[in-house]
Amino acid sequence: MTGFVPISRVEIDDATIEALVGVVRSGMLAQGPQVRRLEELFETIADTEHAVAVTSGTAALVLALQANGVGPGDEVITTPFTFVATLNAILACGAKALFVDIGDDFNMNAKLLEAAITERTRAILPVHLYGLPADMDELMPVARLQGITVIEDAAQAIGASVGSTPVGSFGTACFSLYATKNVTTGEGGVITTNSDEVARSARLLRNQGMVNRYEYEVVGFNHRMTDLQAVLGIRQLENLTSINDARRANAQTLTEGLDGIEGLWLPEVPLGRTHVFHQYTVRVTEDSRIPRDELAEELRSAGVGSGVYYPRPVFDYDVFRDHPGVIAGPVPNARQASDQVLSLPVHPSLTATELERVVAAVRGAMHA
Numbered sequence: 001m002t003g004f005v006p007i008s009r010v011e012i013d014d015a016t017i018e019a020l021v022g023v024v025r026s027g028m029l030a031q032g033p034q035v036r037r038l039e040e041l042f043e044t045i046a047d048t049e050h051a052v053a054v055t056s057g058t059a060a061l062v063l064a065l066q067a068n069g070v071g072p073g074d075e076v077i078t079t080p081f082t083f084v085a086t087l088n089a090i091l092a093c094g095a096k097a098l099f100v101d102i103g104d105d106f107n108m109n110a111k112l113l114e115a116a117i118t119e120r121t122r123a124i125l126p127v128h129l130y131g132l133p134a135d136m137d138e139l140m141p142v143a144r145l146q147g148i149t150v151i152e153d154a155a156q157a158i159g160a161s162v163g164s165t166p167v168g169s170f171g172t173a174c175f176s177l178y179a180t181k182n183v184t185t186g187e188g189g190v191i192t193t194n195s196d197e198v199a200r201s202a203r204l205l206r207n208q209g210m211v212n213r214y215e216y217e218v219v220g221f222n223h224r225m226t227d228l229q230a231v232l233g234i235r236q237l238e239n240l241t242s243i244n245d246a247r248r249a250n251a252q253t254l255t256e257g258l259d260g261i262e263g264l265w266l267p268e269v270p271l272g273r274t275h276v277f278h279q280y281t282v283r284v285t286e287d288s289r290i291p292r293d294e295l296a297e298e299l300r301s302a303g304v305g306s307g308v309y310y311p312r313p314v315f316d317y318d319v320f321r322d323h324p325g326v327i328a329g330p331v332p333n334a335r336q337a338s339d340q341v342l343s344l345p346v347h348p349s350l351t352a353t354e355l356e357r358v359v360a361a362v363r364g365a366m367h368a
Ligand SMILES: *Cc1c(COP(=O)(O)O)cnc(C)c1O
Pocket: 056, 057, 058, 059, 082, 083, 085, 086, 127, 153, 155, 156, 176, 177, 178, 187, 188, 189
């Protein structure tokens, strides 16, 4: 056995390192031409008029909500099965969060959306979890009919699409460039939109609310990305298709290797949606020979990393228990998923041997 197979691995090529040194030498260390180039690449990938780069995916969510006028007294409907940033962003705006349970695709169940809408609903915030787009074909008509803003949390789904429509172009969308994401700048985030107004507002909020030097239109903050960060992401964005193709090919290899194991559900891609496999996530059901957490333990002993994303519904923590902005209801499907999910390594730098080791370790642990 050689080395540990990690759940994620950062890959920065030599050309990027050279470009980074070039930025350092240029002396242009703050927001400049590299940030603008990164934004242009997002405009192409998401097929939108505008992209606005910021310091993190969380900042992107907060600014996207604020730029769409979400504030105190408003309700935002989201999914209970997501990273905490989604909920924190809603609360940071002073809005209230409501939760629509998930379907078999781990994403917001569109059939339950309409019943959750109230006269205070200002936005719906679906998350494209693991790189699989939410059921936008079903969600969008409901939102449109009720005149409600759609804000996509596309943090995990850069390059994914529904039919021929890329994620990021359904309303306002937020991407993350955190170290483990499909494309990374270390820390970073991007807002995409076709709305001139939303883009203008996000740019103002990013930069102290300033229109011209010392001319302030709104109360802002400093959410600017630096050229040092942006330059790290540019070549990855230029090569996004091959990065995501490699993830899809690895997912295919895992699915072929793991097919037919009792108590193990493999990820499925609903017709018409393109999955970019930020995570390859299986379900370990009651029929499995060993419980999920034991499987994870055995994989670790066999030198294979794995991860539970996420171990509880997002609001099921003491900090949110009596929070006035958190309106929690029963979410049986999210609860079951949080007990059953396990993500296996699927990143593009995996070798054929490493993929074989992942498959063999799972089969070994499950006696399959
Ligand atoms: C990573 C992530 C975020 C937050 O992004 P950061 O860049 O870490 O702030 C938000 N939502 C989801 C679903 C994420 O996976």
